[in-house]
Amino acid sequence: MSENDEETGESGSPARLGRVALGVGLAAQASEDFREMDETVEYAESAGVPMPDVAAPFASGMMFLAGLGIALWRAPRIATGAAATFLVVVTSTMHDFWNADEDDRSGERLAFFGNLAMLGGVLVLLREAYK
16 A cells, blocks of 8 residues: 555555546536526526525535535545545435426436435445544
8 A cells, every 4th residue: 555545545446546536527517506596506406505696606516616625635524524424415305306307207206316326336435534
């Protein structure tokens, strides 16, 4: 194990590659939300999010920074904690497919389970951050 692996708590390239892929994916999704912020705010408003014009940019910014922190493994406890918090809140409030209209249910289900998979990866990395 190299000195760098000891610092990151990782024992090989697959773990590092997975961490970078997850972090870049989270940051890229957040940057898409920023590019389409009017739609992001409107979507948050339709889900009943309080102060969506503040909450949506804040959440997207938090996810962008969390993704970068995970990819670069900087402040990993904060980055993974922020990503986990974001995913738990957004997944349960924004992608509640069980309450969605029939036309929207399939897309919301896909988003829900995609976020659930990302949350699983983030939780593994959260554990690594505390080793």
